[in-house]
Amino acid sequence: MTQRLMMIGYGAMGSEVHRLLPLGMELAWVMVPEAHAAATRDRLAGRAEVLTAIEACAERPDLVVECAGQPGLAEHGEAVLRRGLTLAVVATGALADEALFDRLATAAREGGGRMQLLSGAVAGMDGLAAAREGGLDEVTYEACKAPRSWKGSHAAQLIDLDAVSEKTVFFEGDAGEAARLFPANSNVAATIALAGVGMRDTRVQLIVDPATRRNTHRIHAKGRFGEFTIELNGHPLESNPKTSTLAALSVVRACRQALEPVSF
Ligand SMILES: NC(=O)C1=CN([C@@H]2O[C@H](COP(=O)(O)OP(=O)(O)OC[C@H]3O[C@@H](n4cnc5c(N)ncnc54)[C@H](OP(=O)(O)O)[C@@H]3O)[C@@H](O)[C@H]2O)C=CC1
Ligand SMILES: O=C([O-])CC(=O)C(=O)O
Structure with a gap:
């Protein structure tokens, strides 16, 4: 039977x-800010119902998938989990806010919902979480993107993105700060922290490289467990x-997992 998805x-x-x-999963509801509701209804032309609140x-x-970013998880997450629904999340960076994390965990516990943190744009979160069971000494993360990928972010206050001529580290800190x-750019830092050694102990470098398109x-x-290095060029x-x-594909995978009795 076809399953019905809320996004x-x-x-x-x-x-x-x-x-x-995937076949068998149908988008039935889309939740957007009030300001986008009319335009989204036009875009979807009746293919899904457009709502502004659960x-x-x-x-x-x-299944409910969050593809809205950190404000979307903060606004809707609690109510979705209190309804006992499964919520697949990409805006993991919102969970750097401990109060929000506790609210969502409590809502899931009390309402019978489940929050599934997706691997998003990275790989290796299964191995990292397993490695944690034996004790981790150190986890570091570097993100490197082209100037256009950092435009409109806090990076513009730290470096001149139009003038940068070589690969440059413009931020060093912990995963929570990142x-x-x-x-919109450092949810991966939080994902790695949540699978590994936590927000404060995960060291992060953010890098701009005018020569890259990845x-x-x-x-x-x-x-x-030993040591690993993963480099993913997305x-x-x-x-x-x-x-x-890959971040979008991780959401597609969550939809497929919801459909299949055996999943990887
Ligand atoms: N975990 C991971 O690896 C990754 C996570 N992400 C996260 O995914 C998010 C979405 O990415 P992407 O689709 O490319 O970004 P977009 O900006 O293209 O889309 C996000 C959409 O969600 C809307 N939105 C904002 N607030 C709410 C809300 N409260 N309720 C419903 N909708 C809302 C936005 O509206 P408006 O434009 O008005 O704000 C926008 O239309 C990113 O912001 C980032 O946080 C992205 C990449 C990787
Ligand atoms: O998609 C990516 O490359 C990573 C990203 O934006 C994030 O971590 O929020």
């Missing part, structure tokens, strides 16, 4: 996920160069 946010990632939805949904989605300062994520982890989405294609 929070319908920007670059949301429309890519919609395009690639309370307006009289039925029960089989996720808060770069809400979104590169490099993770190094060391612990009782293609950005054409419609939003901040966002890697």
Whole structure:
């Protein structure tokens, strides 16, 4: 039987996920800010119902995916989880806010919902989380993107993105700071922190490289298990160069997992 999906946010990632939805999963509801509601209704032309709050949904989605960014998770996450729904999340950076994290965890516990943190634009989160069970000594993360991918972010206050002529580190700090300062660009830092050694102990470098067209994520982890380095060179989405294609694909995978009795 076809399962019915609710999507929070319908920007670059949301429309890519919609395009690639697996057979058996149908987009039934899209939740957007009031200001976008009319335009989104026009875009979807009746293919899904457009809402601005979960309370307006009289039925029960089989899965809710958040593709809205940190404000979208903060606005809708609690109500979705209190309804006992499964919420797949890409805006993991919002969870650097401990109060929000606790609110969402409490809502899930009390309402019977489940929050599934997606691997997003990176790989290796399964191995990192397993490695943590034996003790981790060190986890570092570097993100390197083209100037156009950092445009409109806090990076513009730290470096002249139009004038940069060589690969340059413009931010060094912990994962919590990175996720808060770069809400559309550093969710991966928070994902790695949540799978590994936490927000404060995950060291992060953010880099701009005028010679690259990729979104590169490099993770190094060391612990009782041994050591690994993962370098992922992702293609950005054409419609939003901040966002890697793999992040959208991780949402598609979550939809497929919801459909299949056996999943990887
Ligand atoms: N975990 C990961 O690896 C990754 C996570 N991400 C996260 O995914 C988010 C979405 O990416 P992308 O689609 O490319 O970004 P876009 O900016 O293209 O789309 C996000 C959409 O969500 C809307 N939105 C904002 N607030 C709300 C809200 N409260 N309720 C519903 N919708 C809302 C935005 O509206 P408006 O434009 O008005 O703000 C926009 O239309 C990023 O912001 C980032 O936080 C992205 C890449 C990787
Ligand atoms: O998509 C990416 O490359 C990473 C990203 O934007 C994020 O971590 O928020």
